[in-house]
Amino acid sequence: MDENKLIDGKKIAADLRAETAVKVEAFKKDFNKVPTLAVVLVGEDPASQVYVKTKTKMAKEIGMDVEDHFLDTSVAETDLLKLIDDLNKDDKVNGILVQLPLPSHIDSRAIIDSIDPIKDADGFHAVNVGRNSIGGELLNKTFTPCTPLGCYLMLKRSVADLKGMHAVIIGRSNIVGKPMAQLLLEESCTVTIVHSKTRNIEELTRQADIVVAAVGRPLMVKKDWIKEGAIVIDVGINRVDHPENPGKTKLVGDVDFDEVLSVASAITPVPGGVGPMTIACLLKNTVDAAIRQQMAK
Numbered sequence: 001m002d003e004n005k006l007i008d009g010k011k012i013a014a015d016l017r018a019e020t021a022v023k024v025e026a027f028k029k030d031f032n033k034v035p036t037l038a039v040v041l042v043g044e045d046p047a048s049q050v051y052v053k054t055k056t057k058m059a060k061e062i063g064m065d066v067e068d069h070f071l072d073t074s075v076a077e078t079d080l081l082k083l084i085d086d087l088n089k090d091d092k093v094n095g096i097l098v099q100l101p102l103p104s105h106i107d108s109r110a111i112i113d114s115i116d117p118i119k120d121a122d123g124f125h126a127v128n129v130g131r132n133s134i135g136g137e138l139l140n141k142t143f144t145p146c147t148p149l150g151c152y153l154m155l156k157r158s159v160a161d162l163k164g165m166h167a168v169i170i171g172r173s174n175i176v177g178k179p180m181a182q183l184l185l186e187e188s189c190t191v192t193i194v195h196s197k198t199r200n201i202e203e204l205t206r207q208a209d210i211v212v213a214a215v216g217r218p219l220m221v222k223k224d225w226i227k228e229g230a231i232v233i234d235v236g237i238n239r240v241d242h243p244e245n246p247g248k249t250k251l252v253g254d255v256d257f258d259e260v261l262s263v264a265s266a267i268t269p270v271p272g273g274v275g276p277m278t279i280a281c282l283l284k285n286t287v288d289a290a291i292r293q294q295m296a297k
């Protein structure tokens with residue numbers, strides 16, 4: 001394996017957490033307060049539980065406080081809305097994260113949009129989505145969703161100037177695809193979004209200087225989808241049967257890493273690529289929220 005081609009998400013995330021830790025210490029000194037993230041988890045989904053535990057651990061490692069709110073799967077939407085209203089009003093809480101997905105009886109959009117936009121650590125509130133879409137100076141007043149922000153920061157480490165590059169984003173979700181497109185447009189990239197209804201998806205992807213794969217389909221992107229020298233960001237995290245150990249599983253991305261490595265100029269691994277950056281960006285957003293809230297007083 002050519003290690004020089006790997007975009008090391010663990011290393012970049014560690015650097016970002018270190019930068020955020022410096023902000024945390026300055027915040028404590030300037031305002032005699034601790035930046036605090038409130039995490040709301042509904043139900044007992046094992047993957048969500050592990051993810052929340054990791055977020056809490058990393059936040060505390062850099063000096064932040066975390067409030068965990070664990071609710072039963074059967075919680076009423078009105079009770080969840082009441083909790084968020086209380087967190088909005090709590091001056092001690094700077095960022096609010098509601099772990100998705102929510103149970104089917106709860107309106108996720110209503111829950112997300114009940115979060116005060118200035119405490120929206122995930123960047124999913126309609127106000128922050130709109131500000132990200134408009135771009136420009138409003139980017140200083142918004143929060144960008146953590147996964148696309150992490151992808152963007154990794155790209156900036158690989159290419160100093162993205163201007164004029166053709167980016168193809170595979171996937172059109174509100175969580176990754178759409179905000180990723182906005183970030184790259186802001187950098188003056190030419191952006192194409194492809195999805196399940198796109199014709200000639202392989203042909204379009206082969207034109208890209210940058211490929212961001214975010215569809216949740218294991219090993220979908222093959223070598224013949226990628227032109228020589230392209231940069232590949234693999235957002236997918238898929239658990240599949242291990243080919244060599246029956247009864248075991250392994251994590252793979254949406255990109256066939258072993259195939260694509262030979263043609264890409266740079267590529268993120270799975271695991272160890274985008275995942276660590278998502279959490280690091282959540283911590284960054286929370287501390288930035290804390291600073292903005294203090295400056296607004």
